[in-house]
Amino acid sequence: MTRKLVAQLPFIVLLVVAFTFSLLTPKFATTANAANLLTQASSAAVLAGGMSFVLLASCIDLSVGSQMFFAAAVAGKLLLAYESVPLAIVAMPLVGVCCGAVHGLLVTWAGLAPFIATMASLFVLRGAGLWLTETRAMNLPAEFTGYADATVAGFPLPIVIACVTLLALTYLHRRTAFGRQIVAIGHDREEAYKAGINCSRTIWQVYLVSGVCCAIAGFISLTQLGTVSPSFGRDREFNAIAAAVLGGTSLSGGTGSILPGAAIGAILVTMVFNGLNLIDANPYTYPLITGTVILFAILCDAVRHRHFATR
Amino acid sequence: MVRTSSPLTAPSRHTSSHTPGQIEQRSEHPLLAALRGRTGVFCIALYLLCIYPFCPELASTGQVLAVVHNAAPLLVLALGQTFVLLLGGIDLSVSGVIALVSIISASFITRQWAWAPAWTAEPSLSIAAGLLLGAVIGAVHGFAVSVLSLPAFLVTMSSMMILGGAAVWITHGERIGDLPIPLLDAAQRHYFGLDISVWIAISLALVALIVLRRTLWGQWLFAVGQNARAAYLAGCPVTWVLISGFAWCGACSALAALLYTARMETASPTFPGEILLDAIGAAVIGGTSLSGGAASALGVVGGTLAISLMAQSLTLLNLAHWHVLMAKGSVILLAAFFDARRRAASAAELRS
Amino acid sequence: MSETLLACRNVRKQFGSTVVLNDMTVSVPSGTVLGLVGENGAGKSTFLNILGGVLAPDGGEIELQGRRYTPANPIAAARAGVRVVHQELNLFPNLTIAENLFLDELPARWFGIDRARLQREATDMLRRVGLRRDARSLIRDLSPGARQLIEIGRALRTGAKLIVFDEPTTSLTTPESEHLFELIRELRSQGASIIYVSHNLSDVLRLADNVLVLRDGVVQTLDAATNLNESVLIRAMVGREMTQLFPRRQPQPERREASRPATLELRGLTRRNCIHDVSLRVDAGEIVGLAGLMGSGRTELLKMIYGLDATDAGEVLVDGVPYRRRCPRGWIKRGMAFVTEDRRQDGLLLDSNARDNTLLASWRQYSVGGWLQRRRASQAATQIQDELLLRGDRRVIVRRLSGGNQQKLVFAKWGLRKPRILLLDEPTRGVDVGAKMELYSTICRLADAGTAVLLVSSEQEELIGLCDRLHVMRSGKLVAELQRAEFSNEQILRHALDPEQIA
Structure with missing residues (x-):
């Protein structure tokens, strides 16, 4: 009974937040705003999906914002140099895969603690991206940014991309041996090893998935913003972790979901800032609120975890 | 509370034939033995050797003084970080604490707030308030880590956002620049050729040295860092030790905040996050283990000088900000790599 | 069927200087059940760990179907056809029964799992072990007994030639145990060999063809079950001579005065x-x-x-x-002082030296106003270490000391508190x-x-x-x-x- 209730908790919180904002401002509960909100949330949802995967395996990736930035920098450089949009679109996931591969190697082969490795990488990749862009904002051609307004069967492209990615991730998580083994590893890595799972390879692949998700999220954000600014992707890791954990993924590994979990979490986090925007909140409070949301998420996770641990 | 790392304990066949006697008497090449645990020192020496031909001016008195001068606030930060790392935790909130503390102290001193009575502008009181604020923030981290058993890196990461955010919120992103001249003069005075901040850092290092070696608290820090469970079973007040360790780190960050403010003559609500890399790098190069239980104050002094030296050489080479970022990140990766290897080696020894 | 499946010759294992398995020689013909009994610490679990690939023997050789058997890890052991059903359960609560059963080789179809085949095979397996649950239910909703059955199913699934059961019935109800015995008999008739370890002697006698009694790592009795009974087994398990290890203590006449409360x-x-x-x-x-x-x-x-x-x-x-x-x-x-079971986890600072470990519980006594009195503390530590005859280098980190010296340090730590x-x-x-x-x-x-x-x-x-x-x-x-x-x-x-x- 309690377990069922707790499983619905992210959804309930989402409803409560939405209800509160619609009381505060009439601009919130409109179709236009809902569409706007979902479009805004699409890149956050992809990031949160990738983060959920990493968290399911009981690891963490603090460098997602920098990976986004680095992939965007490479794409921007290619766009400006060769003026070929397909090249840029292909390059982004490749960059993501490479970043993920390196992180995976650092965590498995070199044996670093995941948060240390990815924290250092956060700075290294940001530095590498700044190097490519030379700390200047790169304005991208309209044929690239046009993707933000494109539609597929009447739905905005960003939302479609996010949905497809999340569905693919859910399939990976629920319906493949890889996903099931991640859950086992996240629950207890040593037992998983004893049960015959190649833990190192699986964790390495988890970081690949995370890298690709960063690249996809980077692509969505890039088309929406139209420029590679030096602060592109900064602090996105915080939102991703908050979204994943608010969506019900445990920080201690093994439990969680991509759909609906990560999606709800991402919408929730985006909604908070969308709502604050609409009620004309002091923009200087936003970082403060981000931090509070993460802290809230961690506390929720701790409570949830303890509740079931004593069972 | 301690971060759990689960190295796979694959049964090792080759080591299982050792008898305990053999392990106790294993001999080592003297050169290797000397280098054991001093990989950091070795790497720095190598680095200097490589870099010197490109910037020979590094050896001039002025440059050496600059290195020492820049190292002072960093040393204070690194000493704080060391205590938390020793406990098996980590404090990622450094930049947030620095921003908030410098803003709060500067606001009091420059009477930014109408509601604050006149006596709060007294510099010594404001400084004390800043230090106290840092300690309280640290203690809250310690509480979350020990009593609520939350992972230290997540708690301090979100706290970095909250504190930095609060600093921006209070000042609306403005710097506070009009600090009283006499105070700045006092803070930048030189004694025996060195800035007062250098002397402050040196005395703090001495305090840390004495604390770690000669006090009950120091013993407990080591005990909790090495094996919190054994320490608890042996009657050590683990919760209190964790809270006080984190509080020390918060206070050190606050002190560093004041030193930076005095140096820059303004209090800024945003502080570059890379300072975290410098602080952790200095601690880890100085022999502090990322998995807890090992630290030395003298080592941290060395580690800080090394980081400062590296930063100075990169400046002399005219490298851009992004190169510096990448270099510092790589230093952390390298240090963490050696730390992981050391841990794996001792785990293998344990299994045999 | 008299073909030998498993043959162990002079298998030895020692931890430090303690011999836990001493020249163990035993052979298991295929299609038989070997009962293995012995007291705690007789060497049973060491033997199982060697068979399961967790430990490597220090001497002797093991043959499986005439070929040398040296598994590097549990996975290799399973591939060779040896499965150990452990007493502790290694299941993943957030996965379903079917997924747990087939975790390392989930049936693949295109990019995913062949759900239908998985469900079918898992249901077959559940029927075999006699558990009436849907294979799609999560492990965390199962009782300990049901989990034990799943663990057994995991071992059965690969068609193992040798299945080792370590106390399988402790969390099973009587009908469940009966079903398990049926299953074991069925496996035996199919030609698989079973090693059945239990403290329940009547079960062992009912089930086993041969019974092996281990004592102090030495084979005491190895005989057909029909020639044995419980009293004989118990005598074989305990018939140890007392060694003169124990110091003589004076009987204390004043003990147990009813008027005085107990300590x-x-x-x-x-x-x-x-x-x-x-x-x-x-x-x-x-x-x-x-x-x-x-x-x-x-x-x-x-x-x-x-x-x-x-x-x-x-x-x-x-x-x-x-x-x-x-x-x-x-x-x-x-x-009060508490010497715990696991000195490495609970008792020692492995990366500190002998002195710091000795003083771990007493630093407060050797400090004044927070300042350590290092000389006084060191003297006290040295004194108690001498009293306990601590050998080995006292300056090295404790990790490198032998088990005996480590344990002496644990005693020194508490001894210092009197x-x-x-x-x-x-x-x-x-x-x-x-x-x-x-x-x-x-x-x-x-x-x-x-x-x-x-x-x-x-x-x-x-x-x-x-x-x-x-x-x-x-x-x-x-x-x-x-x-x-x-x-x-x-x-x-x-x-x-x-x-x-x-x-």
């Missing part, structure tokens, strides 16, 4: 599903033993006393005064014979000085040699109290085993 007294201590209504007393200068099989709740009882586990009912009295808010710090102030009450949990596990003797004399010296000692040990002669009185524990209850005159291996084992099977 340590437990009244009705209870913890749900674990400890049931345990009452006992330990007087000053007395060594009281707690005997019982693995998992009978002895360690849990000590942890409850020390305040590490919560108590549901009952109280602990010191000198007749109840002590409610139990925690390590409070206990240490009241003069404890009034001493809880000992397996105080000589993994310790060589010489150090063992020295530890025994330390324990006796402490008791003679008036310490109340509560000793948990799986080595019965340790209990017999040291204790003044003994309590036997079985499934969380105290089932017998034995006075020194009544001590015998057989007595203890009879009480520790289930009474129903001893007619």
Whole structure:
């Protein structure tokens, strides 16, 4: 009974937040705003999906914002140099895969603690991206940014991309041996090893998935913003972790979901800032609120975890 | 509370034939033995050797003084970080604490707030308030880590956002620049050729040295860092030790905040996050283990000088900000790599 | 069928200088069940770990179907056709039954799992082990007995040639056990071999073709089950000669004066599903033993006393005064010391030197206003280390010391506090014979000085040699109290085993 209730908790919180904002401002509960909100949330949802995967395996990736930035920098450089949009679109996931591969190697082969490795990488990749862009904002051609307004069967492209990615991730998580083994590893890595799972390879692949998700999220954000600014992707890791954990993924590994979990979490986090925007909140409070949301998420996770641990 | 790392304990066949006697008497090449645990020192020496031909001016008195001068606030930060790392935790909130503390102290001193009575502008009181604020923030981290058993890196990461955010919120992103001249003069005075901040850092290092070696608290820090469970079973007040360790780190960050403010003559609500890399790098190069239980104050002094030296050489080479970022990140990766290897080696020894 | 499946010749294993398996030679023909019995610490689990690829033997050789068998890890063992069903369950609560059963080789189809095939095979397996559950239910919703059946199913699934069961029936109900026995007989008739390890002697006799009795790592009896009965088995399990390890202690006439309250007294201590209504007393200068099989709740009882586990009912009295808010710090102030089972996890700072470990519990006594008195502390540490005859380099980190020296440091740590009450949990596990003797004399010296000692040990002669009185524990209850005159291996084992099977 309690377990069922707790499983619905992210959804309930989402409803409560939405209800509160619609009381505060009439601009919130409109179709236009809902569409706007979902479009805004699409890149956050992809990031949160990738983060959920990493968290399911009981690891963490603090460098997602920098990976986004680095992939965007490479794409921007290619766009400006060769003026070929397909090249840029292909390059982004490749960059993501490479970043993920390196992180995976650092965590498995070199044996670093995941948060240390990815924290250092956060700075290294940001530095590498700044190097490519030379700390200047790169304005991208309209044929690239046009993707933000494109539609597929009447739905905005960003939302479609996010949905497809999340569905693919859910399939990976629920319906493949890889996903099931991640859950086992996240629950207890040593037992998983004893049960015959190649833990190192699986964790390495988890970081690949995370890298690709960063690249996809980077692509969505890039088309929406139209420029590679030096602060592109900064602090996105915080939102991703908050979204994943608010969506019900445990920080201690093994439990969680991509759909609906990560999606709800991402919408929730985006909604908070969308709502604050609409009620004309002091923009200087936003970082403060981000931090509070993460802290809230961690506390929720701790409570949830303890509740079931004593069972 | 301690971060759990689960190295796979694959049964090792080759080591299982050792008898305990053999392990106790294993001999080592003297050169290797000397280098054991001093990989950091070795790497720095190598680095200097490589870099010197490109910037020979590094050896001039002025440059050496600059290195020492820049190292002072960093040393204070690194000493704080060391205590938390020793406990098996980590404090990622450094930049947030620095921003908030410098803003709060500067606001009091420059009477930014109408509601604050006149006596709060007294510099010594404001400084004390800043230090106290840092300690309280640290203690809250310690509480979350020990009593609520939350992972230290997540708690301090979100706290970095909250504190930095609060600093921006209070000042609306403005710097506070009009600090009283006499105070700045006092803070930048030189004694025996060195800035007062250098002397402050040196005395703090001495305090840390004495604390770690000669006090009950120091013993407990080591005990909790090495094996919190054994320490608890042996009657050590683990919760209190964790809270006080984190509080020390918060206070050190606050002190560093004041030193930076005095140096820059303004209090800024945003502080570059890379300072975290410098602080952790200095601690880890100085022999502090990322998995807890090992630290030395003298080592941290060395580690800080090394980081400062590296930063100075990169400046002399005219490298851009992004190169510096990448270099510092790589230093952390390298240090963490050696730390992981050391841990794996001792785990293998344990299994045999 | 008389073809030999598994042949072990002179298999040896030692930890440090303790020999746990000594020239074990046994062969298992295919299509037979070998029952393996022995006391705690007789070497059974070591043998199972060697078969399962967790440990490598130090000597001798093992052949499986005539080929050399040296598995590098559990996976290799499983590939070679050997499966061990462990007592502890290695299942993943967030995965379904089917996924747990087939975790390392989930049937693939395109990019995903062949759900239909998985479901079909899992359902077949569940029918085989006799568990009526949907294969799609999550493990976390299952009872311990059902989980045990899943664990067994996991071993059956690969068509193993040799299946080793380690105490499979402890969490099963009677019908479930009966079904398991049916299953074992069926496997046997299909040509697989079984090694069945249990403390339940009647089960072993019913099920096994041959029974092997291990004692101190040596094969005591290996005979057809039809030639054996329970009394013979018990005698073979315990028939150990007493070695002269134990220091002689003076009997203490003034002990047990009814008027004086006991130094340590437990009244009705209870913890749900674990400890049931345990009452006992330990007087000053007395060594009281707690005997019982693995998992009978002895360690849990000590942890409850020390305040590490919560108590549901009952109280602990010191000198007749109840002590409610139990925690390590409070206990240490009241003069209690607790030597835990696992010295590396719970007792030592492995990366510190001998001195720091010795002083771990006493730094406060050797500091004034927060300042350490290092010279006084070092002197005290050296003195107690000398008293305990600590050998080995005292400057190296403790990780590199031998098990005996490490354990002496744990004793030094508590000895420095001059404890009034001493809880000992397996105080000589993994310790060589010489150090063992020295530890025994330390324990006796402490008791003679008036310490109340509560000793948990799986080595019965340790209990017999040291204790003044003994309590036997079985499934969380105290089932017998034995006075020194009544001590015998057989007595203890009879009480520790289930009474129903001893007619």
